[in-house]
Amino acid sequence: MAAKIILLPGDGIGPEIIAPALELLAAVGTSFDYEEHAFGGAAIDAHGTALSDETLAACKAADAVLLAAVGGPRWDTTDPSKPRPEQGLLGLRKGLGLYANLRPVRPLPALYDASPLKREVIEGTDLLVVRELTGGIYFGEKTRSADAASDLCAYSREEITRIARVAFRAARRKVTSVDKANVIETSRLWREVVRELHAAEFASVELEHVLVDNAAMRLVSNPASFDVIVTENMFGDILSDEAATLTGSIGLLPSASLGDPGQPGVFEPVHGSAPDIAGTGTANPIAMFLSAAMMLRHALGLDGEAAAIESAVDRALAAGLRTRDLGGSTSTREATQAVLSNL
Numbered sequence: 211m212a213a214k215i216i217l218l219p220g221d222g223i224g225p226e227i228i229a230p231a232l233e234l235l236a237a238v239g240t241s242f243d244y245e246e247h248a249f250g251g252a253a254i255d256a257h258g259t260a261l262s263d264e265t266l267a268a269c270k271a272a273d274a275v276l277l278a279a280v281g282g283p284r285w286d287t288t289d290p291s292k293p294r295p296e297q298g299l300l301g302l303r304k305g306l307g308l309y310a311n312l313r314p315v316r317p318l319p320a321l322y323d324a325s326p327l328k329r330e331v332i333e334g335t336d337l338l339v340v341r342e343l344t345g346g347i348y349f350g351e352k353t354r355s356a357d358a359a360s361d362l363c364a365y366s367r368e369e370i371t372r373i374a375r376v377a378f379r380a381a382r383r384k385v386t387s388v389d390k391a392n393v394i395e396t397s398r399l400w401r402e403v404v405r406e407l408h409a410a411e412f413a414s415v416e417l418e419h420v421l422v423d424n425a426a427m428r429l430v431s432n433p434a435s436f437d438v439i440v441t442e443n444m445f446g447d448i449l450s451d452e453a454a455t456l457t458g459s460i461g462l463l464p465s466a467s468l469g470d471p472g473q474p475g476v477f478e479p480v481h482g483s484a485p486d487i488a489g490t491g492t493a494n495p496i497a498m499f500l501s502a503a504m505m506l507r508h509a510l511g512l513d514g515e516a517a518a519i520e521s522a523v524d525r526a527l528a529a530g531l532r533t534r535d536l537g538g539s540t541s542t543r544e545a546t547q548a549v550l551s552n553l
């Protein structure tokens with residue numbers, strides 16, 4: 211039986227980049243049972259909620275979820291009683307138990323000159339941000355009155371242990387655990403738990419602890435010094451955008467959000483829905499392509515097909531594919547053709 215994949219095109223450029231990704235998946239010889247659902251702003255318009263119960267149930271029953279992007283000015287609000295597209299993402303993460311968010315950052319030599327950093331600084335960078343995705347301040351209790359508000363940041367030993375384990379397993383040489391242990395109590399627990407797990411199970415992997423402000427600095431001064439960065443939810447949100455821009459464009463970066471083995475993962479670009487260019491046919495589809503490749507590898511065990519997509523992307527970029535975000539004029543259609551013809 212063909213694997214079941216839920217497609218969540220979402221908003222903005224989402225539908226424009228997910229369609230070419232399906233072409234690419236077919237071109238590498240895969241054939242899945244796809245089912246599309248409205249998500250984010252599109253689902254708010256259709257059902258009054260960013261993630262309907264039916265969509266969540268479908269995702270739970272699937273082998274994987276391929277998501278493009280959500281959000282847009284139409285649904286922007288600070289009114290806590292109004293639905294927001296981002297609630298769809300958070301609901302999906304919590305509902306599927308996706309505690310591990312993997313964001314690889316590997317600037318291609320062909321794009322070194324697109325990086326905001328000098329070539330000699332960016333050269334050799336190849337890192338993975340492992341972001342905890344279902345805990346911390348994102349999901350802690352919130353309070354709000356007219357003149358005051360609060361967000362609770364909470365972590366348990368178990369939540370820290372399971373994400374640290376993902377990081378140690380992914381490491382080739384080193385894990386950098388990022389926290390704010392000089393100030394924040396959850397960070398002190400974080401550091402203790404990571405240290406204990408390291409000693410008990412992963413002593414052969416190098417481990418360093420870095421404060422988040424310092425990590426932010428090192429990401430732009432010496433990014434090649436990182437291998438795997440593991441950190442809590444909000445630090446990971448911020449640092450992964452910072453890391454993504456090192457490549458020259460956030461339009462190139464894929465991500466995987468995973469739960470326990472056997473649970474369906476969600477695969478999506480790191481970038482957002484880019485409402486300013488939606489409908490112009492100029493969106494960069496590469497992060498979406500690479501997210502599809504991560505889905506093949508992590509959810510479906512199709513490593514060869516994943517590698518085929520990744521190397522076709524590398525070759526197309528080396529041959530000059532440059533969408534607008536990379537300073538060129540290649541359209542979404544042309545970028546898709548270029549990758550297809552390099553398969």
Ligand code: IPM
Binds near residue numbers: 296299300447
């Ligand atoms: C991300 C995004 C989301 C997050 C938003 C849209 C809720 O920035 O996936 O990094 O903060 O997690």
Ligand code: MG
Binds near residue numbers: 448451
């Ligand atoms: Mg983010």
